[in-house]
Amino acid sequence: MLANIQKGIVHLRHNKLFEFFVIAIIIISALEIGAKTYNLKPTTLYLLAYMDVFITVFFLFEIIIRFIAEDNKKNFFKSGWNVFDTLVVAISLIPVDESEMALLARLIRIFRVLRMISIIPELRLLINSLLKALPRLGYVALLMFIIFYIYAAIGSYLFQHINDDLWGNIAISMLTLFRVMTFEDWTDIQYETMDHYPMSWIFYVTFIFFTAFAFLNMVIGIVVGVMDEEHAKEANKGQPSMSDLQAQITQLSTQVAVLSKKKRKRLKKET
Template identity: 70%
Template sequence: MNYSSLQSLFYQLKNNRAFELFVIFIIIISALEIGAKTYDLPVQAIAFTKMLDLFITLFFLVEIVIRFVAEPNKRHFFKSGWNVFDTLVVVISLIPIDDSEMALLARLVRVFRVLRMISVIPELRILINSLIKALPQLGYVMLLMFIIFYIYAAVGSFLFQT
């Protein structure tokens, strides 16, 4: 099998709705696993969560490789902020967390794996991009609310002064 046929196969897999749903399922499992680790677990459950975490990390690594190989122009892959975010989260989650100095960072990044849901679901990407574009106008909303609250405060202090 040559590279172009592998690239074509990965492109079809990347755009397959069942594959996307499976990635979303793994992200949800990752979130549940992270939540489960916040409790005191029995030894067997701790061993299971460590194996599950390893599987999830390897799955995300394979998924990023599939998406990268499927991209016809490799430079365009890293022009997308979502791809850069996903790649950073996956690469940093490869850091071993066994009581090293980087353990806290690695655990924190594993929590951010849940945010990969945004990059996988196009509707969430559109929503986040729209919210980011609306941030400057939010300042005007806050200014308007300040003016309204100021007027009500002034009227209230006048009406209820003793």
């Protein structure tokens, strides 16, 4: 009896219609959270409150199904996504009233939208690729910070007397350079300094070349490279490795040799 129930739960867990229904509930949850940011009628707020209860209970039901459908229950919480989903569902059970935990409960309900990532494998692949690319991106970020720091120091020394609001100290200068890198009205800053230093355009052009063109393209290249590696791993996950193929070939060769030996013995007995 219990085995049949668990088998039915496993079948439900991997059912495509059930997965689409879970995704639909997550989307409805996101719309419900957004709707509460508007000034609504009391009747609408009353209906949204009941909808929130239904969504919370459904997510609890869905996480229980995923846990029961897991072959090895100990491995369920080894997945970071399962831990995240469980925490979000557990904290969502906190009643949203005027208590001290009300703000925390409302904020956690916003993060229920992120459950879309744990449900859709393609989104999980993107996030895992970004996380694995972070160590490589760290060196690029360090080098970019060095360039920012050098140019900010130069800009503060040269242009502080021109506009103290933009070049007053090295911290403000770095914020100004971030504005230049994102091309947010950076020509206004350039022309202002060019009135005093006509050759100051070299300062901006070289900075943009190093940051907006060189380093940002390096970041994109690293992320794309890691994503290609992850896609290759997913494609090869179901395929046997070379060592497995060699082991299978060795096993087949042994079986063929044993069968040939038995066949020769049988022929000798018959003759």
